[in-house]
Amino acid sequence: MVSGQEVTKPHFAFLPSPGLGHLIPLLEFAKHLVIHHNVHVSFLVINTEASAVQHQLLDPSTLPSDLRVINLPPADVSSRVNDSMKVITRLTYICQESFKHLRATLIELNLPKALIIDIFATDAFFICKELGIPVYSFFTSPTKLLALSFYLPKLDKEVECEYVDLPHPIQVPGCKPMRTDDLLDQLLNRKDEEYRYYLQHVSRLTMAAGIFVNTWDDLELKSNWLNAIKNDPFYKILPAPPVYPVGPLIKREEVVTxxxxxxxxxxxxxxxxxxxxxxxxxxxxxxxxxxxxxxxxxxxxxxxxxxxxxxxxxxxxxxxxxxxxxxxxxxxxxxxxxxxxxxxxxxxxxxxxxxxxxxxxxxxxxxxxxxxxxxxxxxxxxxxxxxxxxxxxxxxxxxxxxxxxxxxxxxxxxxxxxxxxxxxxxxxxxxxxxxxxxxxxxxxxxxxxxxxxxxxxxAKALKSGGSSYDLVSSIVESWK
Structure with missing residues (x-):
């Protein structure tokens, strides 16, 4: 349970799917909220098939006192996963089994004000809807992929062939054409289970109360991806949730052996x-x-x-x-x-x-x-x-x-x-x-x-008065 001292601060929860590429940016965002914005965070962790490096990163002695690591009960996935399985399929199965304990964990935490998840933890949307907890997505890839991901359900309905067989680049709304050679692995074979799971996860993005992206305004000026999501009619009709550039959030400290x-x-x-x-x-x-x-x-x-x-x-x-x-x-x-x-x-x-x-x-x-x-x-x-x-x-x-x-x-x-x-x-x-x-x-x-x-x-974006810092401040105030 959250102690009486802890509930004096706004309480939020984080839930990354397995893999360091997902865990690290969500952990850094959680640290940022605790250190700079005076909140309490419960960081929910899937330990099933976790790496040794994950345990090292989540050592409580290295984390702020208001950031508490909570391990979800281990899940038995032996009958569902194997080493030959592709990454997203395996991640999805692990999350599905681990989330059987999520509802009880959130209730035990007195229902945090919001839950922040990554792109492969989207089953949490349905659990949190039942509990009345708003869910935000932290998108751990660039806005370029976010724009394509918003467009993918429509693309899936309109295109019959494999995307790599299209005679022209893919025209993501409001953005420059995207070469099919650049498509992520999960879109290369639409008959593969990996494609189906990726499509399922991104189709749920519109359920988010907002989407945090690990980028910052000056970097986004180099391209038009974020501007398109904010202004192109396609994303307004979806409707796409508000997108917040809150980065760059990277690992700042490392244990030196x-x-x-x-x-x-x-x-x-x-x-x-x-x-x-x-x-x-x-x-x-x-x-x-x-x-x-x-x-x-x-x-x-x-x-x-x-x-x-x-x-x-x-x-x-x-x-x-x-x-x-x-x-x-x-x-x-x-x-x-x-x-x-x-x-x-x-x-x-x-x-x-x-x-x-x-x-x-x-x-x-x-x-x-x-x-x-x-x-x-x-x-x-x-x-x-x-x-x-x-x-x-x-x-x-x-x-x-x-x-x-x-x-x-x-x-x-x-x-x-x-x-x-x-x-x-x-x-x-x-x-x-x-x-x-x-x-x-x-x-x-x-x-x-x-x-x-x-x-x-x-560096400027993350300091008080910077674009990312001030944006996060305004979001936290709205949560309070």
């Missing part, structure tokens, strides 16, 4: 803007062939680097989504023979996981080769670091286009079809070329300058 200290000490010895961070997110994995090309390409570039690496996976690109932090294999066993010895003065190889925010915030870091997950993209922008985009799965191709063509702080690697199996591979020569392009070329300096401008505007 002894091995992390070694990384930071190594960075201290490097000259400013000289090191490329290579990290492909909490779930990203490369094939064995592609990992070899990446390693040799970094070596050929002659640039300083930190390579966060994990065991290759030839089957799926999100091989560690559900077990991040558990794959501490010895990189010697899967990196090219002699690579670590030859590059010992050039770079560092870090198994599985590294303090990404700390590295991006270090003055020695001058570039980021990233999978373009939205959290990592925002971390790069907040620290003024230009990017080399390497999208792997989900909506990352869409994010990559946004960063390279609209925000113009990133450059794309060009892949070719490999001889064996026809799978696309980025070759070592291309990797070496683009790394040098960003780290020592004039174009790289221009991107770095643009990234630093966004760094300044991002």
């Amino acid at each position: 002894e091995s992390d200290e070694f990384i930071l000490s190594w960075l201290d010895k490097q000259v400013p803007n000289s090191v490329l961070l290579v990290a492909l997110g909490s779930g990203g994995t490369l094939t064995a062939e592609q990992l070899t090309e990446l390693a040799i390409g970094l070596e050929m570039s002659k640039q300083k680097f930190i390579l966060v690496v994990r065991k290759p996976n030839d089957l799926i690109a999100h091989g560690t989504f559900f077990n991040v932090g558990k794959d501490r294999d010895d990189p010697v066993s899967y990196l090219p023979e002699g690579f670590m010895k030859r590059t010992s003065g050039q770079g560092l190889v870090v198994p599985s996981w590294a303090p990404q925010v700390k590295i991006l915030g270090h003055e020695a870091t001058g570039g980021f080769l990233s999978h373009c997950g939205w959290n990592s993209s925002l971390e790069s922008l907040v620290h003024g670091v230009p990017m080399i985009v390497w999208p792997l799965y989900a909506e990352q191709r869409m994010n990559a286009t946004l960063l390279t063509e609209e925000v113009a702080i990133g450059v794309e690697l060009v892949a070719v079809s490999a001889v064996a199996g026809g799978r696309k591979v980025v070759k070592r020569e291309e990797i070496a070329r683009v790394v040098r392009f960003v780290m020592e070329g004039e174009e790289g300096k221009v991107m770095r300058s643009k990234a630093r401008e966004l760094k300044q505007s991002a």
Whole structure:
């Protein structure tokens, strides 16, 4: 139960679906509300199939006193999920089983003033409607995907073929045409269960009392996506809920281990803007062939680097989504023979996981080769670091286009079809070329300058008087 002392402050609840890409931004928003807007938060957590890193992030000793972590009872999903299942289908099943306890938990919490969920926790809409609790959605991807998601139910009714077979780009209302090559994985096969579940979740977005998006006004000026949602007649007729840019909300603090200290000490010895961070997110994995090309390409570039690496996976690109932090294999066993010895003065190889925010915030870091997950993209922008985009799965191709063509702080690697199996591979020569392009070329300096401008505007947005800070203040006041 909420104590008498706690109920003197407005009480809100958060409910992210599993996966660090969902948990981290909702947790940061919860912290922001507690620290800056004088509220109490109950942070409801699904521990079923949770990673070791999730438990570390939710250590109560590291959180504000008015942010209380509440674990939903564990759910038995053994009969419904397996390792070969795709991400959204698996997330949906886990949420469905875990939410069997949600109604009782919310009643025990004396019915918070509002519940904030992410895109895959939409079953909560029906439970909260029964209890009279308004539900807000926190959209953890860019407004570009939000605009498409609002449009998807109409698109689904009007288009008979596969979207990738359309002879022209998709015209999202009020926005620039969207290339079918950029569509997220879940829209590539409409016969797949994964498509059905994504369509189901986004069809419920209109049930939200409002939608928080992890972006800020200055970033949105680079494109027309947010403006379209607010002003185009299509979204008014839906009607689309109010959309609130409240970011950029990124992880600000990280636990630094002894091995992390070694990384930071190594960075201290490097000259400013000289090191490329290579990290492909909490779930990203490369094939064995592609990992070899990446390693040799970094070596050929002659640039300083930190390579966060994990065991290759030839089957799926999100091989560690559900077990991040558990794959501490010895990189010697899967990196090219002699690579670590030859590059010992050039770079560092870090198994599985590294303090990404700390590295991006270090003055020695001058570039980021990233999978373009939205959290990592925002971390790069907040620290003024230009990017080399390497999208792997989900909506990352869409994010990559946004960063390279609209925000113009990133450059794309060009892949070719490999001889064996026809799978696309980025070759070592291309990797070496683009790394040098960003780290020592004039174009790289221009991107770095643009990234630093966004760094300044991002910091301003989150301070009192800034666009995101003041918007959140007004929302909290309306809740009170």
